[in-house]
Every structure is written in C-alpha cells, then in structure tokens.
Amino acid sequence: MCVAQEATIRSLRDMMVATLGRMIDHLRKSMSVDLDDLTVLILDEADCILERGFKLEIPKLVMLIS
Template identity: 70%
Template sequence: MSVDLDDLSVLILDEADRLLQLGFSAEIQELVRLCPKKRQTMLFSATMTEEVNDLVKLSLSKPLRLSADPSAKRPASLTEE
C-alpha cells in the first residue's frame, strides 16, 4: 500500500454515478473500506441509481439527502451545456 489513509477525516466522492457507470465500483468499495470508520463522507451524484444507493449504504452512516427542486424556476441568465 503506497498511501496511508489512517489520518483521513473527510472522503469526498463527486460524480459518484459517473464513476460507477465507468466501472469503478470495486475500486470505490475498496477505498471506502480502507478509510477510517470515523470520517465525514460527502457523496455527490446527479442521479440516484440503485448502484448509488448501494454506495450510500456502504459509505454513509447517517445520510442526509439534499436534492434540487425540479419544479423551481431556473434564472433566465443560466446557460446549461
């Protein structure tokens, strides 16, 4: 093992859905298992797939879900690409 995770206090998994779609499930699961149990984990995902839900169960102990309100109006100046 070339990286020491013993002092890790925050684990951030951004674009979790994309990482899982790209086939990194085993690597993410191993990373989560190697991290200290007492840590803060932040998991960000554009979609909540079954695979993301499984990752939530594995990596979070007291999950708090925040989601965008799809009925909220977007500012006219916002451009999405």
C-alpha cells in the first residue's frame, strides 16, 4: 500500500470512492480508512460486481464496515 495514498485517504472526510477490492484491501491491511460513522454504502454497478464473480466480496465488505 502506498504511503501517499494512505495519507490522502486519512484526509478525506465526507466521501470515498474505491473499487470493491481496493476498499477491502484498505480495511484489512491499513488503518487509513475509518468507517465508524458510515451511514450509507453505495456499490456502483453492483450488477457488474456480481457478474464478474465478486459475489462473496460484498458480504465481506459489509462485515468489515459494521
């Protein structure tokens, strides 16, 4: 994980846009993402996520942020 990328993520306050895999990577491997106050999760193009075989990644993400 890039140190500059982590620093940028830490400075964000209101919104984060990331691919499903990258978000899970940040949540598992670094302390750069804090989603304790998350109220809305939007999975853009969820149909494509499901079609490409990431069906099991969605529940993993939800468990990591809850």
